[in-house]
Amino acid sequence: MKAIDKSDFSEFVDNLIENDDREVVGVQEKSSKYAFDPLQSADDLRLDYDVTILPPKKYFMPQRETLIEYNIEEGNTTPVNRVIPRIIMGIHPYDLVAIEQMDKVFEDTHEDPYYLEKRRQSVLVGVNMVNVSDRSFASTMGTATTDSGYDVMLTDIGDRYTIEVGSSKGSALLEKAGTAVEDAKPEEIRKVKEFKEDLPNKFKKETKFDPFELPSLLKEYYGKDEFWEENAEDCLSCGTCNLVCPTCYCFDVKDVNDISLAEGERMRTWDGCMLEAFAEVAGDENFREEKASRYRHRYMRKGRYMYNRFGDIACVGCGRCSEQCLPDIADPVDIFNQMKEGTS
Amino acid sequence: MNESSVTKEAKVIESEASLYNPQKARIIGERQMTTDTKLFELELESGERLGQDPGQFVELSIPGVGEAPISVTSSPTRGLDSFELCVRAVGNVTNALHEMNIGETVGIRGPFGNGFPVEELQGKDLLFIAGGLGIAPLRSLINYTLDRRDQFNDLNILYGCKRPCEQMFEDEVDHWARRQDIYHETTVDFCPDNVCWGGNIGVITELIPGVDIDLENTYAIVCGPPVMYKFVLQELDEKELPHEHIYLSLERRMKCGLGKCGHCQINGAEEVLYACQDGPVFNYEKVKGFEEAI
Numbered sequence: 001m002k003a004i005d006k007s008d009f010s011e012f013v014d015n016l017i018e019n020d021d022r023e024v025v026g027v028q029e030k031s032s033k034y035a036f037d038p039l040q041s042a043d044d045l046r047l048d049y050d051v052t053i054l055p056p057k058k059y060f061m062p063q064r065e066t067l068i069e070y071n072i073e074e075g076n077t078t079p080v081n082r083v084i085p086r087i088i089m090g091i092h093p094y095d096l097v098a099i100e101q102m103d104k105v106f107e108d109t110h111e112d113p114y115y116l117e118k119r120r121q122s123v124l125v126g127v128n129m130v131n132v133s134d135r136s137f138a139s140t141m142g143t144a145t146t147d148s149g150y151d152v153m154l155t156d157i158g159d160r161y162t163i164e165v166g167s168s169k170g171s172a173l174l175e176k177a178g179t180a181v182e183d184a185k186p187e188e189i190r191k192v193k194e195f196k197e198d199l200p201n202k203f204k205k206e207t208k209f210d211p212f213e214l215p216s217l218l219k220e221y222y223g224k225d226e227f228w229e230e231n232a233e234d235c236l237s238c239g240t241c242n243l244v245c246p247t248c249y250c251f252d253v254k255d256v257n258d259i260s261l262a263e264g265e266r267m268r269t270w271d272g273c274m275l276e277a278f279a280e281v282a283g284d285e286n287f288r289e290e291k292a293s294r295y296r297h298r299y300m301r302k303g304r305y306m307y308n309r310f311g312d313i314a315c316v317g318c319g320r321c322s323e324q325c326l327p328d329i330a331d332p333v334d335i336f337n338q339m340k341e342g343t344s
Numbered sequence: 345m346n347e348s349s350v351t352k353e354a355k356v357i358e359s360e361a362s363l364y365n366p367q368k369a370r371i372i373g374e375r376q377m378t379t380d381t382k383l384f385e386l387e388l389e390s391g392e393r394l395g396q397d398p399g400q401f402v403e404l405s406i407p408g409v410g411e412a413p414i415s416v417t418s419s420p421t422r423g424l425d426s427f428e429l430c431v432r433a434v435g436n437v438t439n440a441l442h443e444m445n446i447g448e449t450v451g452i453r454g455p456f457g458n459g460f461p462v463e464e465l466q467g468k469d470l471l472f473i474a475g476g477l478g479i480a481p482l483r484s485l486i487n488y489t490l491d492r493r494d495q496f497n498d499l500n501i502l503y504g505c506k507r508p509c510e511q512m513f514e515d516e517v518d519h520w521a522r523r524q525d526i527y528h529e530t531t532v533d534f535c536p537d538n539v540c541w542g543g544n545i546g547v548i549t550e551l552i553p554g555v556d557i558d559l560e561n562t563y564a565i566v567c568g569p570p571v572m573y574k575f576v577l578q579e580l581d582e583k584e585l586p587h588e589h590i591y592l593s594l595e596r597r598m599k600c601g602l603g604k605c606g607h608c609q610i611n612g613a614e615e616v617l618y619a620c621q622d623g624p625v626f627n628y629e630k631v632k633g634f635e636e637a638i
């Protein structure tokens with residue numbers, strides 16, 4: 001384990017912003033919330049944030065990205081994959097876990113060069129959570145800390161950060177900090193250990209069971225229509241829970257024409273299974289017409305389908321969906337615990 | 345913080361990505377099938393064969409309009425350098441295609457999906473049940489079996505439409521009717537008084553009792569509108585045809601064809617199926633537990 005003075009770290013970040021040819025992004029305050037955005041100065045970096053509005057997935061799977069460019073008249077198409085290399089500062093462990101899950105999705109079946117190249121060209125600087133949002137339940141989902149997924153991992157121990165290096169990309173980045181990076185002292189290593197041990201106490205929300213019970217619980221609850229209808233009753237089908245989720249990756253592909261109507265771009269855009277038209281086919285048939293069936297689908301996907309396919313529980317407990325759901329019906333902890341109570 | 349840090353231009357890397365880039369295909373033939381449905385014959389500009397298996401689909405692309413999944417209706421045994429899509433004008437892409445003329449080009453990605461289990465069906469009695477546009481994917485396998493007639497046992501083709509004017513592939517249907525080695529029946533839900541119609545009038549399930557079903561050896565291959573599956577499957581159950589002997593081709597609006605976009609998921613209590621990877625052809629025994637399948 002290494003360590004660096006906070007003042008040296010700021011200098012290091014400012015130096016990257018100024019001199020590195022990659023874009024440096026990090027968590028910053030944004031109208032009393034937090035967001036990942038390009039950094040202008042290390043002073044703007046808030047490594048004490050609780051949760052960001054959107055997860056960092058937007059850097060690997062942007063809200064809109066061009067897949068091909070076309071010429072309408074001739075019908076010619078050119079594949080486009082423009083990647084901005086980035087250093088991403090301040091990713092919490094649950095988001096790192098989510099990125100690792102997402103990597104599997106885009107590597108599986110047909111490797112997706114759009115996502116994967118952005119991943120390859122990114123350096124992930126993680127940070128352990130100093131503050132925990134009221135809705136987060138990462139601790140009981142096992143994602144409050146992580147041993148993988150980062151290139152560099154920081155822990156705030158007062159006037160210094162300890163540094164764990166997770167990859168060669170991470171050590172290459174640290175070399176730019178030069179001699180400011182020292183070996184961590186034994187008491188600093190102890191502080192990190194204590195910090196991690198104490199972290200679960202900071203969470204206000206928790207599941208009342210091991211998350212790996214979810215796949216079997218959901219199987220049992222699949223056919224309980226009333227349960228899903230009751231819980232989905234106030235759903236606005238707005239798709240916010242999908243958009244803010246770090247493990248949601250469904251997308252639409254659409255053509256966006258230039259104003260000249262001579263050229264355009266075929267774009268991949270975020271989509272959401274909670275939106276009414278998501279499972280529509282030609283001729284007005286909709287395979288998930290009821291909001292209860294869409295609501296159930298989201299849970300099945302988080303807790304069972306992705307587990308079957310990749311062995312992961314695709315809810316990392318960040319709490320973004322519950323925090324940002326207008327009618328406040330999207331809290332996974334409430335649903336998970338209701339299911340558990342119903343069976344015990 | 346100095347000025348240069350604010351104005352620093354982010355480096356951009358241009359990377360390879362052909363995954364979503366369609367191949368150009370030229371329209372070389374066009375035939376009106378019904379008032380809203382046309383048959384298009386296409387040829388890849390590269391001169392290569394599409395190489396589809398019966399039952400597979402492509403993403404048809406018209407730059408400026410978008411992409412839509414369309415099943416390939418031609419058998420790989422015919423038109424070696426070309427392939428056919430039978431397309432109903434119901435959306436942006438399909439409407440735009442209907443406006444196009446011979447000589448113009450579209451984009452094609454694929455073929456995608458699993459197609460029909462041709463090897464498993466060899467030596468079997470086949471019962472094709474097609475409703476409306478469901479004939480399009482089934483036709484690829486029907487013509488495949490006709491071209492390799494000796495590899496298959498009895499062939500039965502049941503084809504139903506709403507009205508006589510909606511029947512497609514008339515010349516081929518006539519050919520099936522003339523052949524002694526095919527049992528073939530057609531039906532329409534409704535026939536106007538002034539139209540001459542030699543087939544049955546009624547729902548397609550009425551034709552099933554007339555088929556000689558050998559429970560050991562008959563395989564049913566079904567494609568039609570969602571409402572049709574329910575009643576056809578009930579009728580096949582009456583006949584006690586084992587569910588493993590029934591194959592269905594299911595429609596979903598695949599946006600990628602690559603098992604990623606999520607649109608073609610068919611969910612059930614146990615697991616989720618991707619119509620573009622696990623289908624679009626599904627064995628009924630495998631898919632019947634999936635509430636959303638049909």
